[in-house]
Amino acid sequence: MPLPLLAILAALLYLTATGLHLLHMRQRRPRLSAMVITLGVIALLCHALVAWFSVFDGQGVHLGLYKILALVTLVVNLACVVWLLRRPLQNLLVVLLPISAAAVLVSAFAPQTGVAPPHMGGGVLLHVASSILAYAVLTLAAVQAALLAVQDHQLKHRHATGMVSLLPPLQLMETMLFELLWAGVVLLTVAIVSGLLFLEDLFAQHLVHKTVLTLLAWAIYSTLLWGRYQLGWRSQTAVRFTLGGFTLLVLAFFGSKLVLELVLQRG
Structure with a gap:
């Protein structure tokens, strides 16, 4: 077909x-x-x-x-x-x-x-695969965070109707969010480390903004995980950090590709 x-x-x-x-x-x-x-x-x-x-x-x-x-x-x-x-x-x-x-x-x-791109070696393939996997898992975390925000808002205002009433309990929703975040951060760490090891131009002029935004996203996610287990951060704090980190990842990945490929006409 x-x-x-x-x-x-x-x-x-x-x-x-x-x-x-x-x-x-x-x-x-x-x-x-x-x-x-x-x-x-x-x-x-x-x-x-x-x-x-x-x-x-x-x-x-x-x-x-x-x-x-x-x-x-x-x-x-x-x-x-x-x-x-x-x-x-x-x-x-x-x-x-x-x-x-x-x-x-x-x-x-x-x-x-x-x-x-030219032929990619094993290290570069590891970087690409872990980057895509990290982005995928953290996308799930972002959607989960958005649902958690709606659920938390509805419960606080006692309007838990419609789709919100079908969601799992708030505590389970939070648990699932942090499970996704842990997996995503581990994969993102692998992507960053493999990029540092196997990509020669990671901080080249046309990639430095992507690298910096990715590192900032990693820092935000890591801070959230630390705050969760050291300070007991929950609900809206988790939502804000998760969506903030994901916004940086979207800008790093798709934003940089948009500028390079559609504006600057570069690969």
């Missing part, structure tokens, strides 16, 4: 699964139905093919802004699936699935940007 048709099919399946999941939530059915799971799995398989053929086209590895969107959102979804095996994170799908639908369409139909 041609790549554009695969992307359209994946997007339609993602959006259908989202609508069905929202309907079930309105019917107060918190568990994922077999139909939502089936649609999601098929969409994920189509998404994987789009990501593979967008990034690896037989002529090299393309990590341009538009092409990598499918790969990043695929890894985010896979990370969510893994976490779903042990934690009730199904409410995150309401946000993740529509974003994934948009990402596969952009990846398939947008023009190629950036320059295919």
Whole structure:
């Protein structure tokens, strides 16, 4: 099947699964139905093919802004699936699935940007893989933090209705957030250390802002984890730190690629 048709099919399946999941939530059915799971799995398989053929086209590895969107959102979804095996994170799908639908369409139909990098050694591959995994897990943490903020606000104002009433207890929501943060920070640490070891131009002029923003994000997340276990930080403090760190990561990753590839026309 041609790549554009695969992307359209994946997007339609993602959006259908989202609508069905929202309907079930309105019917107060918190568990994922077999139909939502089936649609999601098929969409994920189509998404994987789009990501593979967008990034690896037989002529090299393309990590341009538009092409990598499918790969990043695929890894985010896979990370969510893994976490779903042990934690009730199904409410995150309401946000993740529509974003994934948009990402596969952009990846398939947008023009190629950036320059295919030369052959990547094992160290560079470790850096790229850990960076994408860290971004994926911390994306889940950011969405979890947003849901936690809404839940905390509603509970304080005694308006815990709608989707909020289907969320796990506040304490469990916090626990899941910090589990995601721990995993994300470990992966981000691996990404930073491997970058320092294996990338020669990590502090080159066109990458220094990306490096600095990533280090600042790591510092914010690490401070939050320290504050959690030393000072007992909870709820809104955790939300602010999590979303602040994620904003810096988005600027570091996608912001730098946008400027380099679309404004400066560089890889």
